[in-house]
Amino acid sequence: MKRLRLNSGQATLAFAVLVLTILVVYPLAQLVYQSIQYNQQWSLQSYLAAMTSESNLLALRHSLEVSLAAMLGSTVLGTFLAWLIARTDLPGRNFFRTAFVLPFLIPPFIGALAWLQILGPVGYLNKFLMTLTGASEPFWNIYGPAGIVLVMMLHEYPTVFISVLGGLERMNPELEEAAQISGGRIFRVMRDVTLPLMMPTIAAGALLVFITDIANFGVPAILGFSENYYVLTTQIYNVITRSTQPNSLNIAAAMSILLALVSGLGIFLQRFYLSNKEFAVISGKSMQPNVVKLGAHRYWLFALALTLFVIATVAPLVAILLTALVRAYGLPPLPENLTLQNFYDVLMLNQSSRRGIVNSLGLAVTAATIISLLSAFIAYIIVKTKMRGRALLDFISNAPYTLPGTVVALAMILAWLKPLPLIDFRLYNTIWILLVAYVARYLAFGVRTAAGSLAQVHSSLEEAARISGAGWLQSFRDIVIPLIRPGLFAGWFLVFIPCLRELTISALLWSTRNETIGVVVFNLQQSGNTSASAALAVIMIAVLLIANLITRRLTGGKLGY
Amino acid sequence: MATVTLEQISKAFGATFAVKDFSATIADGEFVTFLGPSGCGKTTCLRMVAGFIDPTRGRVSIGARVVSDPERKIAVPPEERGVGMVFQSYAVWPHMTVFANVAYPLKIKSVSKEEQRQRVGRALELMKMSDLADRFPHQLSGGQQQRVALARALVMNPQVLLLDEPLSNLDAKLREEMRLELKQLQKQTGVTIIFVTHDQMEAMVMADRIVVMNAGIIQQIGAPREIYLKPANRFVGEFIGVANFLSGRRRGDGFALAASPQIVLPFQPPAALTSDALVMMVRPQDIALHPSQGQLAAQVAQKMFVGDATEYFVSVGGETLRVRGAPREDYAVGATVHLTISAGQFFQ
Numbered sequence: 001m002k003r004l005r006l007n008s009g010q011a012t013l014a015f016a017v018l019v020l021t022i023l024v025v026y027p028l029a030q031l032v033y034q035s036i037q038y039n040q041q042w043s044l045q046s047y048l049a050a051m052t053s054e055s056n057l058l059a060l061r062h063s064l065e066v067s068l069a070a071m072l073g074s075t076v077l078g079t080f081l082a083w084l085i086a087r088t089d090l091p092g093r094n095f096f097r098t099a100f101v102l103p104f105l106i107p108p109f110i111g112a113l114a115w116l117q118i119l120g121p122v123g124y125l126n127k128f129l130m131t132l133t134g135a136s137e138p139f140w141n142i143y144g145p146a147g148i149v150l151v152m153m154l155h156e157y158p159t160v161f162i163s164v165l166g167g168l169e170r171m172n173p174e175l176e177e178a179a180q181i182s183g184g185r186i187f188r189v190m191r192d193v194t195l196p197l198m199m200p201t202i203a204a205g206a207l208l209v210f211i212t213d214i215a216n217f218g219v220p221a222i223l224g225f226s227e228n229y230y231v232l233t234t235q236i237y238n239v240i241t242r243s244t245q246p247n248s249l250n251i252a253a254a255m256s257i258l259l260a261l262v263s264g265l266g267i268f269l270q271r272f273y274l275s276n277k278e279f280a281v282i283s284g285k286s287m288q289p290n291v292v293k294l295g296a297h298r299y300w301l302f303a304l305a306l307t308l309f310v311i312a313t314v315a316p317l318v319a320i321l322l323t324a325l326v327r328a329y330g331l332p333p334l335p336e337n338l339t340l341q342n343f344y345d346v347l348m349l350n351q352s353s354r355r356g357i358v359n360s361l362g363l364a365v366t367a368a369t370i371i372s373l374l375s376a377f378i379a380y381i382i383v384k385t386k387m388r389g390r391a392l393l394d395f396i397s398n399a400p401y402t403l404p405g406t407v408v409a410l411a412m413i414l415a416w417l418k419p420l421p422l423i424d425f426r427l428y429n430t431i432w433i434l435l436v437a438y439v440a441r442y443l444a445f446g447v448r449t450a451a452g453s454l455a456q457v458h459s460s461l462e463e464a465a466r467i468s469g470a471g472w473l474q475s476f477r478d479i480v481i482p483l484i485r486p487g488l489f490a491g492w493f494l495v496f497i498p499c500l501r502e503l504t505i506s507a508l509l510w511s512t513r514n515e516t517i518g519v520v521v522f523n524l525q526q527s528g529n530t531s532a533s534a535a536l537a538v539i540m541i542a543v544l545l546i547a548n549l550i551t552r553r554l555t556g557g558k559l560g561y
Numbered sequence: 562m563a564t565v566t567l568e569q570i571s572k573a574f575g576a577t578f579a580v581k582d583f584s585a586t587i588a589d590g591e592f593v594t595f596l597g598p599s600g601c602g603k604t605t606c607l608r609m610v611a612g613f614i615d616p617t618r619g620r621v622s623i624g625a626r627v628v629s630d631p632e633r634k635i636a637v638p639p640e641e642r643g644v645g646m647v648f649q650s651y652a653v654w655p656h657m658t659v660f661a662n663v664a665y666p667l668k669i670k671s672v673s674k675e676e677q678r679q680r681v682g683r684a685l686e687l688m689k690m691s692d693l694a695d696r697f698p699h700q701l702s703g704g705q706q707q708r709v710a711l712a713r714a715l716v717m718n719p720q721v722l723l724l725d726e727p728l729s730n731l732d733a734k735l736r737e738e739m740r741l742e743l744k745q746l747q748k749q750t751g752v753t754i755i756f757v758t759h760d761q762m763e764a765m766v767m768a769d770r771i772v773v774m775n776a777g778i779i780q781q782i783g784a785p786r787e788i789y790l791k792p793a794n795r796f797v798g799e800f801i802g803v804a805n806f807l808s809g810r811r812r813g814d815g816f817a818l819a820a821s822p823q824i825v826l827p828f829q830p831p832a833a834l835t836s837d838a839l840v841m842m843v844r845p846q847d848i849a850l851h852p853s854q855g856q857l858a859a860q861v862a863q864k865m866f867v868g869d870a871t872e873y874f875v876s877v878g879g880e881t882l883r884v885r886g887a888p889r890e891d892y893a894v895g896a897t898v899h900l901t902i903s904a905g906q907f908f909q
Contacts, residue, residue, distance in 0.1 A: 174652035177613060180639045181646045182666035182713065192665070196656045290613070 009472060013387055016378050020396050023440040027415035028399065031407070034414050035253035039246070046247065046254035056255060059235035063262070066148050066220065066231060067213040073153035075206040077308075078160025079198075084305060086168035087194075088292045091302050097165070101158045101561050102313040105544060107501040108155045109218025109518070110537045113525060114316030115142055115151050116222065117323045117534070122330050124319060147223045148231075152213045154312045159212070160205035167201035168194075176290060186292055200273045207270035211263050215404030217504040218518075222525060232259045233406045233504070240410060240508060253414065256407040263404050317541070323534035342535035353536050355513060356520035359431060361543075363516065364499035367438040368446075368492045374439075375446030376481060376488060382447070383454040384462075394447070401444040405504030412437045412509060429511040437505050442498055446491040453487025454480070490559050493551040501544060563624035563720035563753060564589050565610060570619030570629075572605050572777075579605045580777045583619070592747050592754045594764040597774035598800070606774075607723055607757045611646055612639035623721060645714030645752075646723040649730065651706045653698045659685070659709050660694040666717040684712040687746070704735045715750065724756040728763060740766050761801050765789065773797050795908045798842045805848075805882045807841045807905075816841055816907075821878025824857055830907040840908045845872070845885045847904040850892070855899025861892050875900070 038045035050056055081100050085093050103111070118125045119142035126138040133139075142150070175197065179189040217233040224234055232255065239252040294301060322333040324342050331337045346353040375397075381387055382394045400408050416427035416436065427433040457480060465475035481488075503518035510519045517540050524533035552560035565587040572580045580602040587593045595603035608614040609621060612628065615636050621629035623644065628637040654662055663681045672680070685691045688708040698706055707727060714722055724743075728736045744767055747754055758764055764771050765785040773780040773788060773796075781793035792798035795806065807826075808819040815825040816839070830839050849855070850873070859875035859882070871886045875898060884900065892898050 172650055172652065174648040174650050175654060177611075177639070178646070178648055178652035178654070178710070178713070179665065180613075181611060181642075181644065183640045183669040183717070184665075185638075185640055188669065193654055197654070 009385065009387070012377055013381055013385075016374075016381055016393060019374060020378070020393065023436065023443065024396050024400055027408075027411035027440070028403075030414040031253050031256060031411040034250050035257050037250050046250040047258075049247075049251045050254040050258060055230065056235060059230045059232050060258070060262075062145065062220075062229065063214050063231040063233070063259075066145055066152070067210050069145075069149045070152035070156065070213045071206050071210040073149065074157040074209045075160050075202060077153065078157040078162075078205065079164050079202055081157070081305070081308070082161050082164035082168060083190075084301065086165055087190075087290075088294050088298075088301075090294060090298060090305065092305075096305055096309065098561070099309045099313065100161050102309075103155050104158050104561055105548060106155070106313070106316060106541060107218065107503065107518070107544075108151065108216055109222055109503050109522065110320065110501075110541065111155050111316055112148075112151045112219045112222040113521070113533065113537055114320040115147065116530075117319035118142075118315060119147065124322070124333070127332070143223055143227045144229055145224075148220050148229075151219050151223065152216060155219075156209045156212055157312070159209050160202065163201055163205040163208075164198060167198050171197065173290065180290070186290070204270050204273040207266050207273070211266040211270070211402075214259070214263055214266070215406070215504070217406055217507065218522070221507070221522070225526070232262075233404060236406050236410065237508060240413070249410075249414065252410055256404075256410050260403050260407045263402075267402055320534050320537055320541075323531060324538045326531065329530040342531045343539070346532050346536045346539065350532065352515050353517075353520045353524070353532070356515040356517045356536070357539070359434075359515060360500055360502075360517040363431070363434055363438055364496045366435060367442065367499050368495040370435075370439050371443055371446035371495045372450075372488045372492045375443065375450040375491060376484065378443075379447050379450035379454050380476070380480065383451050384459065397447045398444045400440040401442065405441065405502075406508065408441055409437060409505040409508035412440070412505075429514075431514040433509050434506060434514065434516065437509055438499050438502065441502075441505060442495040445494040445498070446488075449487050449491035449494060450484060453484035457483045486555075490551075490555050493547065493554070494559060497544060497547050497551065500547065501540065564622075565721055565753060565755065566620075566622040567606070567610070568620040568622075570606070570609060570616040570621060572602070572609065572614060573617045578777050580609070580616075583774075583777075583779055585772055585779070585782060587753060587755060590747075590751045590753055592744070592756065592767060592769045594756045594758060594768035594771045595774060596758060596761060596764040596768075596771050596800075597780075599759055601774040602777040603757045603759075603772075603774050604725060605777075607725055607755060610721070610755060611644060611723055612637060612642050643717070643719055644721040644723055645717065645719035647707070647710045647714050647725065647727045649726045651703075651710040651727075651730075653701075653706045653709050653713075655698050657697075658694065659690065659696050659698070659701070662698070662709055663712045663716050666713065670717070680716055681712075684716040687715070687749070688712045703731055704739070707731065707739070711746070715746075715752070719752065721753045721755065724754065726758055727756075728758070729760070736763075743767060765801075773800065775800075791906065792842070795840060795842070798906070798908070803845055803883060805843045805845065805880075807843065807880055807882075808838065809841065810837050810839060818878050818880065820880050824878050826856060826902060826905075828902070828905055828907075834907055834909050836909045838909075841905045842908065843882070843902055843905040845883045847902060848882065848884045849901040849903065850884060850886045850890060851899045851901065852892075853899060855901040857900050858897055859900050861894050861896050861898060864892070864894060873898075 035046050036042060036044060084090050085097050085100070090096070117123055119140055120126070121138050121141055123142070126140065129135070129139040176189050176193055179193045180186070184192060215233065217237065220229070220231045220234045221237070224230060230238065236252050236255050236259065239248050239255065323329065325338045325340070326333050327337045327339045327341065378393060378397055382390050412433055413428065416433050419426040427436065461483065462475050462479055465479045470478060501518060502516065503522060506516040506519045507522060510516060517536065521533050521536045521540065524536065548560045567583055567585050570580060570583045571578055583606055595606055597603050605614060609616050609629065616629050616631060618631060620627060623642060627633070627635055628642055629635060657665070660681055663684055664677045667677045667680060682691065685694055688711055690705065690708050690712060693701065693705065698709070701709065710727070728739055731739060740763060756767060768785060770782060770784055771788050772782050775796050781788055781797045788797060789801055792801060798804045809817050810819065811830050812825050814829045816828050816830060818824045818826070819838070826841070828841065857877055859877040861873055862876050862881065863874040865872045868888070870888055871890065873884045873886055873892065875882050875884055877900065882900070886892065
């Protein structure tokens with residue numbers, strides 16, 4: 001008797017395609033479709049409206065201005081610090097190597113909140129300087145573009161720092177030595193050889209910062225709303241949440257696509273620089289590169305490095321902690337004003353913040369677990385098979401993370417606004433739309449780590465299982481999954497942590513009873529309850545730090561900071 | 562051109578010495594090779610001449626000028642030493658054309674554009690690279706990149722040329738070609754060359770003199786022939802060429818094998834060797850094979866036909882010797898052959 005047997009490889013592919021269609025392709029297709037609809041008809045009117053509105057054009061200009069300025073700052077700062085660590089005898093280099101990456105631990109919108117405590121109208125530094133000088137006006141007001149640039153820059157310079165540091169350390173030192181033996185003094189060698197060779201790395205890092213900054217929602221929302229200073233992401237947020245005009249979602253869709261195009265241009269340029277293999281300068285051997293002996297300069301450079309560490313990491317953390325501990329916002333942080341009441345409020349009394357914590361933890365655990373399982377299959381198809389269309393699979397699973405979060409969120413709204421057919425269930429306004437969006441958004445993290453592990457598993461291991469009589473699915477379960485388990489595990493944490501700190505997508509998809517921590521912190525701040533928002537932010541940072549430590553411990557220091 | 566003098570130089574990394582009490586004088590226009598197994602300190606020595614590593618003790622002079630002397634706090638940086646260097650990875654800058662690579666040392670010295678063109682042209686011509694001046698390194702083969710590195714090192718007419726295993730990344734055929742070319746180049750330019758390698762063949766072919774190093778210490782300095790024929794110690798004998806070592810002791814005016822004392826070879830150890838237990842080194846080509854006559858009988862244990870010879874491993878009284886037989890001679894495994902040793906050298 002002949003049994004009907006489904007080709008298991010094809011079944012896996014079909015499964016992966018189905019999942020990605022639901023999670024990614026359909027929502028993005030909806031976004032494009034809605035952008036070319038106006039009054040329920042095919043039209044480019046939405047684009048026209050998006051591009052002719054003065055406020056939209058202004059938002060685009062602001063986006064470019066702020067992101068370019070922050071990119072420039074992050075690049076100069078990150079490159080300089082990387083050089084200081086990799087190529088000088090600065091004291092405490094090992095400490096700074098870790099310390100300079102720490103801003104990554106603080107979500108950018110929390111950073112913005114923290115800087116409000118320092119340089120806001122009643123910020124600690126402003127008050128201190130006012131008392132010192134007797135001035136009646138704050139020294140500097142962080143609200144507005146300059147503040148946005150400052151916070152973005154301090155948050156994103158590690159991107160450049162990490163890639164340039166890696167580049168400098170992997171660079172073949174003989175390239176520099178050859179210039180030195182040719183008669184070049186150390187700074188001449190840096191100018192003629194080191195810097196030009198690092199240029200593609202620096203440019204790629206800079207573009208990554210630009211893409212991140214232009215997609216950022218939290219920082220311009222917290223530091224821009226009260227000044228009516230809008231960038232593309234916050235402008236789209238406004239159109240979606242506040243506009244009552246007809247077709248506003250269509251216009252928002254058109255604006256999102258414009259945002260995606262600007263960001264896509266950055267991504268394209270970044271890939272271009274990274275793929276520039278002609279400048280391959282990586283050496284196989286590890287040799288001590290020549291370091292600049294700083295001599296007497298080491299003292300002030302050490303002080304500078306320490307100051308930068310304090311400004312980028314210590315100051316915001318301390319400021320937000322102080323605000324969380326002070327009885328009422330605006331009181332000086334003196335012993336008689338300190339209290340734990342704010343923590344009690346957000347943990348015990350405030351129902352929305354309690355729900356936010358539970359929801360975020362639940363979403364993060366669920367999304368991370370789903371992604372770990374899905375990415376094993378998707379990564380398998382991409383890495384281990386020769387199936388046609390696997391490159392497309394890779395591209396699609398990367399898209400939601402590469403696109404700005406605002407774009408993804410709007411795509412989800414448009415896709416899941418209407419009730420699902422057959423079961424008549426509406427995802428919109430429930431926690432499930434957040435879950436779907438999180439899974440789509442961070443799928444790339446899981447696929448990337450799983451693909452990395454899978455590439456290490458030689459196909460002969462699987463073939464040996466097949467020759468021993470195991471079917472494809474059986475060998476996948478018995479051989480492949482156990483071998484890539486560390487990778488799946490690492491991927492789980494790589495998804496868990498960003499889910500916890502998410503704001504951009506949650507801010508557009510949350511609904512009453514379905515808040516996330518980020519949303520509650522943001523809402524508390526917007527409604528003027530700074531103390532509670534600071535207390536919840538401190539709790540959020542604490543949870544992130546613990547998750548980060550666990551990640552480091554479990555991955556033997558390979559992941560986490 | 563210049564003499565390079567290394568006087569009692571040592572380099573310590575923490576408590577361990579990478580190089581210890583290294584003294585050598587490299588004459589003007591000489592081609593000297595630092596030879597030794599990896600980790601023996603030869604590259605460290607070269608980098609001390611270049612100025613990339615400062616010696617812990619000792620003195621380095623190039624010509625009449627002292628460039629390193631920690632006692633007198635002299636440490637001339639590499640860029641002021643006026644030496645040329647070719648690195649193991651060639652270190653050809655990938656963002657510059659061949660021309661720009663070679664012109665760079667001249668550019669730093671602010672040599673006029675016209676003179677740069679002439680001198681780079683000459684250097685490239687010398688390396689037969691003239692038609693590739695506008696190429697970028699990624700368009701060149703390994704051998705071509707190496708020529709660029711050589712041209713760049715030579716363009717400023719250095720007093721000394723340092724070569725750090727420059728042939729090790731080339732394939733066998735190209736390596737042989739470059740050996741001859743480097744030799745030729747030195748004749749043409751008269752430059753003093755220090756060449757670092759772990760390949761004894763390379764050292765033999767190219768060097769006027771070889772400095773054999775092991776574990777940071779000089780084992781022997783001498784011409785290739787001398788090093789090969791009169792190794793100063795067992796390490797040198799073993800490292801250079803193929804050698805058999807027979808343990809034994811003095812017996813009258815002969816040498817009795819330790820494994821079978823009844824076999825006495827007709828070689829008298831020099832009187833200077835006072836120790837009782839001695840080792841005799843015999844090169845395979847110093848052992849003649851004969852079907853019936855010889856100093857001692859041996860059994861063929863293994864044989865390998867390598868074309869220009871047959872290599873035999875034969876057993877004599879508990880020792881195994883490596884012997885070369887003429888290609889047309891043929892002894893079966895298990896057969897008895899008679900050996901005649903024509904030369905050997907004793908170590909303690």
